[in-house]
Structures are given as C-alpha cells and as structure tokens.
Amino acid sequence: MNLELLLVGVGLAFIIWLWAFTNQVLNSRSRSRSVDTRRVVPVNLLNNTDGVIVAEGRGHVVYMNDRIRQWFNLNEVDATLSVLASRVQPADIFHDLFAEEGRATLRVGLSRFEASSHIIPTTEGRRMVVFMQEIASQGEADEFDTSSALIVVQEISQTITQGVDLDHTLNTILNSIGRVISYDAGEITLWDPHSNGLRPIGRVGDTHYLKRHASNGGNGKYVAGDGYTGWIARYRQPLLLGNVRVRTDVQPQMEYFPYESYIGLPLVISDRFIGTLELVSSHSYAFDHEDLALLESVAGQAAIAIENARLATEQANRLLQLTGLQSIAQTMGDQDDSRELYQQLHDRIARLMNVEVCGLLLFEPENEVLASQLPFFGAPDSVISLFNIQVPAGSITHHLWLEREWWYSNDVLKDEMVGPLNMRGLAEAIGIRTAALVPMSIGNSRIGMLFVANKRDGGSFNDDDIRLLSIFAAQATIVVENANLYERERRYIAELASLQEMTQVAHGSAVQNLIAQITERIASLLQVEMCGILLYDQDTSPDEDRLGVLIAQSPFHGVDEESIRFYQIPVMRGSLFERLQADDDYWFSNDLAIDTRVEVSSFAQTATLVGM
Numbered sequence: 001m002n003l004e005l006l007l008v009g010v011g012l013a014f015i016i017w018l019w020a021f022t023n024q025v026l027n028s029r030s031r032s033r034s035v036d037t038r039r040v041v042p043v044n045l046l047n048n049t050d051g052v053i054v055a056e057g058r059g060h061v062v063y064m065n066d067r068i069r070q071w072f073n074l075n076e077v078d079a080t081l082s083v084l085a086s087r088v089q090p091a092d093i094f095h096d097l098f099a100e101e102g103r104a105t106l107r108v109g110l111s112r113f114e115a116s117s118h119i120i121p122t123t124e125g126r127r128m129v130v131f132m133q134e135i136a137s138q139g140e141a142d143e144f145d146t147s148s149a150l151i152v153v154q155e156i157s158q159t160i161t162q163g164v165d166l167d168h169t170l171n172t173i174l175n176s177i178g179r180v181i182s183y184d185a186g187e188i189t190l191w192d193p194h195s196n197g198l199r200p201i202g203r204v205g206d207t208h209y210l211k212r213h214a215s216n217g218g219n220g221k222y223v224a225g226d227g228y229t230g231w232i233a234r235y236r237q238p239l240l241l242g243n244v245r246v247r248t249d250v251q252p253q254m255e256y257f258p259y260e261s262y263i264g265l266p267l268v269i270s271d272r273f274i275g276t277l278e279l280v281s282s283h284s285y286a287f288d289h290e291d292l293a294l295l296e297s298v299a300g301q302a303a304i305a306i307e308n309a310r311l312a313t314e315q316a317n318r319l320l321q322l323t324g325l326q327s328i329a330q331t332m333g334d335q336d337d338s339r340e341l342y343q344q345l346h347d348r349i350a351r352l353m354n355v356e357v358c359g360l361l362l363f364e365p366e367n368e369v370l371a372s373q374l375p376f377f378g379a380p381d382s383v384i385s386l387f388n389i390q391v392p393a394g395s396i397t398h399h400l401w402l403e404r405e406w407w408y409s410n411d412v413l414k415d416e417m418v419g420p421l422n423m424r425g426l427a428e429a430i431g432i433r434t435a436a437l438v439p440m441s442i443g444n445s446r447i448g449m450l451f452v453a454n455k456r457d458g459g460s461f462n463d464d465d466i467r468l469l470s471i472f473a474a475q476a477t478i479v480v481e482n483a484n485l486y487e488r489e490r491r492y493i494a495e496l497a498s499l500q501e502m503t504q505v506a507h508g509s510a511v512q513n514l515i516a517q518i519t520e521r522i523a524s525l526l527q528v529e530m531c532g533i534l535l536y537d538q539d540t541s542p543d544e545d546r547l548g549v550l551i552a553q554s555p556f557h558g559v560d561e562e563s564i565r566f567y568q569i570p571v572m573r574g575s576l577f578e579r580l581q582a583d584d585d586y587w588f589s590n591d592l593a594i595d596t597r598v599e600v601s602s603f604a605q606t607a608t609l610v611g612m
Helices: 002-036 066-072 081-085 091-099 146-162 166-178 208-214 227-235 289-332 338-353 396-402 424-430 463-506 511-526 561-565 576-582 598-609
Strands: 051-056 060-064 102-108 111-122 125-136 185-192 197-205 239-241 261-269 272-281 355-364 369-372 388-390 407-409 435-442 445-455 531-538 546-557 568-572
Touching (some): 066 125, 197 272, 338 355, 355 463
Antiparallel strands (some): 185 272, 435 445, 531 546
C-alpha cells in the first residue's frame, strides 16, 4: 500500500514539473518574438561625420572617435579632458560643455567648430556626449567675398588716418558694415573695467529696443555674463544666432526681444578686450557663417580705429576740462556782488557744456530746500524764482540729493521725476526737453546741485557729458565756497570795525548821539531800512497779565521822530516778548501781516503805524 502511494506521488510531481517546463518554454519564445519585431535604430558612432566625445563622472573621457583624434592631433597622447582643453579656445567654455548641456563655438588650431553637449543617464551614472561639427576649414573661411571686407577695412582705415572723433568713427564702422551685411540695428559697446560692464557708445538703425533698454535701469549698461552682450564679454567669443528662440542657454537681457537673428563678436587689441560689435535683424537666419567670417576679418581694424578715436576724444576732453576749470576759476576774482558772481559762473559753465540753460541750486537747511541762485543762464528770473526743489527727509528727492551721483533725463516731461523735482512748470514755461543735475560737494558734505538743460546741438545727454559736468560742478563748488568765506570774512571785519567805532562813540557822547551812531552802524551791517533800540520798563498798571512795556528810544534809524515818539510794545504774560525778555536770544518774522500768533498781530498793528 505504501509502495502504491509512493508511485502515485512521484507521478503527480513529474506531471507538475512537465507542465511548468512547457509553460516556461512557450513564454520565452513569445518574448523572443516580441523583441525581434521591434524596430532597430542603427547607431554607429565610429562612422559619424561629426566628432564625438563621451565622458562620465567629473569629466573622465571614456570614448572619442577618430575625427576627434584627428582634429585635436592626439596621435598616441592619452585622451584626457585636460589634454583636450589645452588645445581648445576658449578652454573654460569647453569644460562647461561637460558640466551641463549647452552649445558653443570653439576653435581648435585654425579651425572653428560648433559644439553641443547632451546628458545621457545610464545604470552606471550620468554621461555627457559632446558632438563637434566643423564650421569651415581655413580654406573655406577665405571663400567669403574678400572685396566686401576690403571695402569696409578701407573706410575704417580712413578714419584712423584722418583722426576723426569717436562718434564719426563709430558711425563709419556701422554704416560701412551695413553696405555688405544687411541688418536692422547695430550697436558698439566699450568695456568699463571699473563697473565690470559694457557701455553703449554707438548705435544705428532701428534703435527703439536699444533706447528702451537704456531707460530700463542702469542707463543702458550691460553687465558681464548677462544677455548676449554680457555673454560675449564673459567668454570673449563670437555669438551667431540664426533664430534667437532656438538657443535656450543664452538669452537677451530684456524679456521682450523684437528681433529674430543676432550676430556679435568681441573687439580685441593685443589680447585686450575693449568692447563688442553687434548686429540684429527682424528676419530669421539673416546672418550666416560667411557674415561672421567677414566681421572677424574687419574686427581688428575696427577695434584699432575705435581705440584711437577714444584716446583722441579723451585727450580733447581733458583739454576742455583744463580750459573749463581755468575759466571757472577766473570767477573767483574780486566779485563783490553775489549776483554778478553767479551770472558769470552760470554763463561760463553753459558755454563749456554747450547748453541753453544753466544754474546753481544751493541747500538751505532751515527750509530743507535747494534754492535757485539768480540769475540763471538762459532763463528769466521770473520763472527761475519759482524753481526750488524740496528735499524733506525720507523723500525721493532727498535720496537723489544725498545718495545719487547724478540724474539726467532726455525726455523731461515724460520722466517720473519731473513732479518731485518741481520741474514741470519750468519745462513747460521755457521748453526744457533734456535736463541734468549733479551734486556740489565739499568732502562728504553736499552744498547744492548744478543744473543744466537742452544741449545746443539738440542731442541727448550721456554719461560722458555728466562726468564732465561733475568736474565743472566740483570747481564751481570751490568758487561758491570761497565767495562765501570771503563774504563772511568781510562781514566779520566790518562788524569789528563797527564795534570799535561804537566803543569810541560811547566815550563822552550824549545818549541820543550814542543811540543814533549805534543804530546807523547796525542798519548798515545788516543792510536794513529801519533799526532801533527799545528799553524795557516794568509796568505798574493794575492789569496782572501786563508785565511791562518796551519803549522805543529816539532816534530810531529810518523812522521820523513823530512816528517813533509813541511807539511801544506791551509785554504780556506768556507772550513771546516775555520769553524774549527773560530767556530767548532772538525772535524774527518775515511776514508780520500773515503771522498767526496773537502777540505778533498786536505787534504788527503797532509796527504798521511806523511803516514796518
């Protein structure tokens, strides 16, 4: 019985095993047929016409094809990323391709390449595949129209020999290029090492976008690494974009870019980067590699012409500065009249800056206002007398007054600062289109601002104009401060002389004669029409609120005897005259008729009787 059960168990186990084995074989064949029916994509990196480099980890090269070895002239040299980078210009961009996906233009020897990198995830980790395609061999690069390049070079060379100014040189370069390369707008920038950015100095064509960029903060400057211009400044390499929307690794500085094609390249003199030359077009693929080759062939000559013109312009500006400083300094002569001083100062600065309107505004701390100093050059006193800039603490004008290095606008009536600067009425009254303000400083203290408006040639203000204006403002500050020191010294000497004379008069003079001498000299020093002495007499009247009376002493300078005979000021309890009598050092009012204090109104009625 046990044997029969054992045989039955073995038989069942064999049947189960056979069923499982048969099912496995059928499933295996089904998977094989499924794999075989998939479409095969042929991949053969060995026969690819492009150069291919595969790296993993932190740049460890695991594969490169024969074209890479041929282009890099590796022979038996070990294929490391450092060896490859040492033969590429620029090497840092080549390294960047293995750090993240991107595109770049590279140079290996005399050949130029378009390179792109792509991330491929694998089970062993991330790998970077870099494809390189030769743009043009040296022989192909020479196939562009050399006559066009010669025309441009010849026209640029003439600017060098003729020694023309910077603006004319820039226009010549851009217009000459425009005759052989069609574009909608062109721009040339200069590198400023102090601000680590580029400043536009020449523009032609449809410059609406460029002007809009200039008004969008930073006065139109380009920061290294930001936007197309900043990309060129960072990598010192040309940039060709047939369609600006295709490239995602480099973007324009402003969000709205109205052009489809872009081409730009660095301007270099003896490995020294001086700026950029850039063209844009509203059409896609408006520029090609032949255009880039042409620009590269003339870029060296253009850079030399721009640098020569810039140096010549700087030399001319220095001469103008020296001449201007000497001219301004001449106003520090014997000018007894402050109005005449300001008139000459405004006139000379206006002529040096070639502007239609010029004037100083000096700070009055008691009123927190920048007050115009009459007369302004090019504007009537009746209009300028209303032009004062309020600078209360915390206001936008206070920030401009104390923090900004300068302010200028080339469209005053549309500028957001025209209201706070109280400039709208002035602009509408005398037709101001462009205006500029620069501070006048002594050490770390600012004493005022220099204002100019409307360039005579109808042009716009730029940073160079403002720098020159700042130099003149510094010299004008010296003139004004010296004049103030001279005036204070003159008044101090006059006061000492008057005190000495009054002391001499006091000896042996009658009281009335003494009062007459004192009031006359005080009136002369303060340049006032009336001056007198009032002596306090304690009141004996039953009115408890009346403490006493101030009685005018005859003679009263500028007032006849009859009018002053009965001139008295009652001193009431709690009044300002009580405080003046007891503690206060002084009191003044610049408009008795509208002063709201009661005791002043009472005093005003009395003062009116004697014509005060």
